[in-house]
Amino acid sequence: MIRTLGKAAIGFLKELSNFFYLTRDILYWIFIAPLKGKRIRTESIAYQIVRVGVRAIPIICLVLFLVGMILAVAMSPLLVRFGVPSLIANIIAVSVTREIGALLTALVMSGFAGASIAAEIGTMNVSEELMALETSALNPVYFLVVPRVLATAIALPCLVIISDVAGIVGGLITSRLLLDVSPSLYMQLTYESIEIRVLVYSTIKSVIFGMIIASLACYHGIKVRGGAEGVGKETTSSVVYSMIFIILANLVFSMFYNMYLEVYK
Numbered sequence: 001m002i003r004t005l006g007k008a009a010i011g012f013l014k015e016l017s018n019f020f021y022l023t024r025d026i027l028y029w030i031f032i033a034p035l036k037g038k039r040i041r042t043e044s045i046a047y048q049i050v051r052v053g054v055r056a057i058p059i060i061c062l063v064l065f066l067v068g069m070i071l072a073v074a075m076s077p078l079l080v081r082f083g084v085p086s087l088i089a090n091i092i093a094v095s096v097t098r099e100i101g102a103l104l105t106a107l108v109m110s111g112f113a114g115a116s117i118a119a120e121i122g123t124m125n126v127s128e129e130l131m132a133l134e135t136s137a138l139n140p141v142y143f144l145v146v147p148r149v150l151a152t153a154i155a156l157p158c159l160v161i162i163s164d165v166a167g168i169v170g171g172l173i174t175s176r177l178l179l180d181v182s183p184s185l186y187m188q189l190t191y192e193s194i195e196i197r198v199l200v201y202s203t204i205k206s207v208i209f210g211m212i213i214a215s216l217a218c219y220h221g222i223k224v225r226g227g228a229e230g231v232g233k234e235t236t237s238s239v240v241y242s243m244i245f246i247i248l249a250n251l252v253f254s255m256f257y258n259m260y261l262e263v264y265k
Contacts, residue, residue: 022219025141026149033142044147045154052113052148053155057162063108064163067100068092068170076178085179089189092171097194098257101164102202103250106209109156110242114217117148118238121221122231130222140222149214156210157203164202205253209246216242 034040071092079085121144124130130140168190175181220238224230 018223019215019219022141022145022222023215026145026215029139029142029146030150038142040150041143041147045151048147048151049155052109052116052152053159056109056112056155056159059112060105060108060159060163061166063104064096064101064167065170067104068096068167068172069174071095071100071167072171072174072178076175080179085175086181086185086189088171088175088179088181089186090193092168092175093190093193094198096167096171097164097202098198099250099254101167102160102206102209103246105160105163106156106206106213106246106250107243109152109159109210110213110246111239113152113155114213114242115235115239117152117214117217118221118235119231121145121218122224122234125222125224126227126231145215145218145222148218149211152214153207153210156213157206160202160206201253201257205250208249208253212245212249213242216245 029038030040072088075088075091076085079087121130124144130144133140133143172183172186172190175186176183217238220234220241224234226233
């Protein structure tokens with residue numbers, strides 16, 4: 001038992017160390033290298049934004065639209081009992097813009113974009129394309145990882161805004177059908193419930209979520225070993241770890257929001 005625990009602990013520390021060094025290199029190429037004249041590959045970033053961002057809009061809208069409907073259906077009996085059915089607009093607006101929109105969008109993106117990035121880089125690794133880049137004096141982190149990290153970090157906040165709108169629209173339709181809340185009253189209460197600082201808070205954490213998804217996906221793609229089986233294994237691991245770290249990061253952000261931002265409300 002001691003040997004098993006020790007082996008697991010050593011393996012975890014090695015993984016943590018390797019991911020730390022990759023994160024260090026990513027931050028160097030994003031913030032330090034441009035100051036030294038090494039330009040960021042904007043063309044590749046734009047391509048990746050379309051690939052991981054624009055193509056994810058339909059699935060993101062569908063998921064958050066259904067979640068908005070689910071929230072309205074779940075809360076409607078309680079609100080009718082207390083005689084305040086119109087409060088469904090406030091509940092959906094606050095819950096979607098503050099927590100649910102960013103969290104669910106990031107979780108969907110971990111499967112949509114994270115798995116794609118991990119599989120793509122893993123396939124490059126298996127076919128020795130990463131080694132070919134190093135042989136050609138091209139840093140794989142600069143050439144492959146940084147554009148994907150920046151693209152996901154840029155695309156995710158935009159997707160969060162779209163998902164917030166989809167969730168609110170889903171709640172509007174359901175509340176109209178179940179509670180007979182007029183669309184004009186619903187939108188007025190929604191507008192009154194949304195705060196600028198909440199939108200800024202949601203945007204900041206969605207940027208962090210995007211960097212977590214892309215960094216973990218690239219890390220697991222780089223460490224692929226063993227051909228197609230290894231690609232599948234690391235792709236699955238990237239999605240699982242992305243979800244875990246996104247939820248942990250969301251917990252930290254929620255604690256920070258409640259401890260500091262609510263004090264200065």
